[in-house]
Amino acid sequence: xxxxxxxxxxxxxxxxxxxxxxxxxxxxxxxxxxxxxxxxxxxxxxxxxxxxxxxxx
Numbered sequence: 001x002x003x004x005x006x007x008x009x010x011x012x013x014x015x016x017x018x019x020x021x022x023x024x025x026x027x028x029x030x031x032x033x034x035x036x037x038x039x040x041x042x043x044x045x046x047x048x049x050x051x052x053x054x055x056x057x
Contacts, residue, residue: 005055009048016044 023029023037 005051009051009055012044012048012051016041016048019044 019037019041023034026033029037
């Protein structure tokens, strides 16, 4: 079970980094793009936190 959690953590961390890189590398983002990226990041961070808690237990 731990292997699956570690794999999922790696995947969601990678996706989170991609969203952050997208936001940080673009200087011409619309407000909608910023909001959408924030929502994606929020969801990914929630999943990462949940997986980290599951990994501890």
